[in-house]
Each structure stands twice: as C-alpha cells, then as structure tokens.
Amino acid sequence: MNTTNNKQESTLRQRFEQYSIEPSTSVWKGIEAKTPVPVKIMPKFRTAKWLAGAAIITSCLIIYFALKQTNNADFPAEKTAPVVVQDVKTTTGTQKEQNTDISNKETPQATASENTTITPVLPADHADAIPDDTKPSPIQSPIITKKNLPESTGTNTNDLPSPNDRKKTTLPENIPSDDKKDADPITIEQPTLTPAQPITIFAGEEITLTASGAQSYKWNNGSSSNSILVSPKQTTTYQVTTTLSDNTTTTLSANVEVIPIWIPKAFSPDNDGINDLFKPEGYYKGNFTMQVFSRGGQMVFESNDINLGWDGTYRGEKMPDGVYAYVISVSDSKGNARTKKGAVTLLRK
C-alpha cells in the first residue's frame, strides 16, 4: 500500500508543480505600494557627499582669503562688505568689471550691499549715526532691502520703495470697499457658511454645517454653536443668524438637498428572501448608474436601473464574501451630477 501511495503523491506533486494562475494586476500595485524602499545610501551618493563637503570647505577658504586681501587691516572681517562696496561705488565702470571676479566670490552681504548702498557712502558702523531722513536707510539692513530692490546696478534711491508704497503692499488685497471699515482691515467680519452651495446628500447621510467669522450664532434648529450636524430626511433649508462684534446681524442659509436613495451597508445572497440583493432603495426617477467593484478593482456589476440589484455573482460565479466598493451616480433637482462612493459587505455563511 505504501508504494502505491508514494507513487500517487509524487504524481500529484508533479502535477501541482506545473500549476500556475496569473495574478491580477492589482497584486503588483499593492506590493509596489507596500514594499519599503531601502534607506541605505549607495556608494555613488557617498562620494558625491564627500565631494560636496570638500567643495564647500574649499570655497569657504577661498572666500576667506579673498576677503582678507581686499580688506583694510583696520576693519575686522565682519565689516568688510560695505567697504568693498565703497570701492565699487567710487571706481569707474571698467574697474568695476575687473572687480566682479572678486565680488562674485564675496559673501551674500557683499553682493547685497552693492545694490543697496546709497550716497553718501559711509562705512557701515557710521551709518547709524546719520540722522534719519524720509528715505529708509538700507545700510542698516542690506539683506532685507535687497529683496525689495530691482536687479539694476544703478543704485538710485528713487528705485527704493517709498515708505508709503510699502505700507500699501502690506494691506490685504481682498478687502471689500466698505468705507466704514476701511480704516482697520483686521477687524472686518465676514460671516461665512461652509460647505459651499449646492449641498447634496443621500438619504441617511449626515452633514456638518459650519458658520464662521462672527461672534455668536443662532441656528433655526435652536443650536447656538458655530457648527451643527444634521441628517435631514428630506430637502431642508437651514438658517443661521450671526452676530458680529458691533451687534449687526447677518442671516445665512444653506439648502441641503436630500436625494431619496438609501443604500444598504451589507447583503447576504443566500436566497432566503432577506437582503439577497444589493439594491439602493428609494423613489428616485432621474438618471441612475451603479457600478460595483471587487477588491481587485474588477467591475462585477453595472446597472442603469435603480430597480435592479446585484446578486453577489459575477459571470455566473458566486463572489466570495468581503467588502465591495460601489459608485452610484445620480443627478440632483437642478440636473447636476452627484456621485456617491461607498462600500458594501457581502456576507456568506
């Protein structure tokens, strides 16, 4: 008996050895998404890192020595930048070009102050002593003012934004031209209601309406918090009266349209007469499409008729129990397309 048994085993083994099934494409996608990428730094990168480090150090050294050479012995290294600029300013155009080799290697401060220096030219440590006139003194903060300056080499003070210009740009742009509130833009209160219209939900769903931008709120359902969670059975308009800090009130309203379709969360296709089909319920007469997908992304059911339901089979085969995704598209009362995506559980014993 043992010998025949062994023979049978080996043939069964051999036959299964050849057996293969082509997996669906979603398997690889899942693997791709879930496989962690190794964090090991490749040797290539390592050398690149060293090179970059070396380059930084060398360039620092070059800059340091370049500065030391151009620097006057009386000034400490930090104050070099304005001095270099001073040279640039007083020299003629051709000399300036010769100097660019050096100034290109300069620290950002050096290039920055080249653009920003104004006449009279003075060393930086003396700049503070100058009495403030109407124009802003960019020497005090050369790096910041550089941003506001055009890239021109001519350091005309007219290019600088005047104090008034600057003040204007800091103002918010979208202030409504309400003359009363023009004086102080920060205190403007504009109550808003989210989500934006049109709001459409399916029967049985909940939605949060949130009002904001005011001091106090009063909803027509009695709530006085700023947001309410509602689950209307039919299309309902919600109103909120908002009170601003100056006691003016504004009433906002949100119309929540309810599409009368109720979608079950699970079904059991066992022919016992109870929940054998996955079928949305409701008195809905408009456009309707429903698609059901398996976990692998395979569409297992499609219908344009709300009265048809899915019986849990695909091409005559019973699908295994589990969660299936559906997409239901309908149109609301104004003809806008509304889509609902969700999941339904197929139960089998």
Place this chain on the structure above:
Amino acid sequence: MEAYKEKDIIKGCLQGEKACQKKLFDLYAAKMLGVCVRYCKSVTEAEDVLQEGFIKVFTHIRSYHEKGSLEGWIRRIMINTAINHLRKNKKFMYHEEIGSMQDLIEDEEQSVDDYNLEVILQCIQKLPEGYRTVFNLYEVEGYSHKEIARMLSVSVNTSKSQLLKAKRQLKNLLQNKK
C-alpha cells in the same frame, strides 16, 4: 544564461530597484499563486497571501544566501505566509484530536490521478483549514510529519491524523463530484 540573469535580478532587488523587483515578480508570481491557492479558499484570498509574501521576499531578500534555489526559497516564504495568514484569521481548527488511527486507515485504491487538477483543487479548497494545510504540506510540498508538526506547532500525531482525515474527506468530495 538564465542563472546569470537571476543573479542580476537578485542584485537589483538587494538595492531595492523597482524594475528588478517587478522582474522577479513576473517570473514567479503565477507559479506562487498556484501554490497559495491550495492553502486558501479562493483566488482572491490567495492573492492577498501572494502580495504579503512578495513584500516579505523583497524586504528579506538579504537573507537569501543562494544556497538553495531562489524558487524554493520564495515558495517557502509563500507557504509560511499562507500558514500565518490562516493562523492570524484564527481559521486553524483541528477537527477532533487523535483517536484510534487504525479505523481511519483505509486502502487507497482509487487514484487521485483520475481527476482533473482543477477539480482536485476545488475539493482541496473545500477542506477545513487544518486538513487542507496538512494535506498540502505533506502530499504536495513533501514535508515530513515531523517538519509539519514544527511548522504548525502541533504534535506529530495531530499532523498524521489530520492528513488521514483530509484524505478521506477529499476522496468523498471527489466521488461526489463524479
């Protein structure tokens, strides 16, 4: 040529190269799904195991030392993943503990070979998880009862009895199919 290629693929996978991982997957996925499906109730479930198994392959490719064949190594990962999968879902239920072995031993005149492989597979999938796993490990994979006992952390006797019962039930299922 083929072996050289495999070496390159492994090298690429070691560096986490997506293209090489895809190549490895394309080479073995279908065959391994054929393995996984014997341990599961459906192809969908087997695909889950396959996916989990391949993620393990890619994350642990370092521990493959080119001693045995790559396919054997992957196959072992798949089988272990399948067993873990069943264990995780608490599907391991051993029907009855060891009873009198004698009356279980029947003569196996009817050869399974007479049946279509698809039919055999369908019947294997219908077996209870405990039977199915032991049957696959012993009859198809060729592990000994001792190895199976260690893999499933059960006793050798349980493995033996599960196998016998599995065979008997499989035979019944196959006969009903006829």
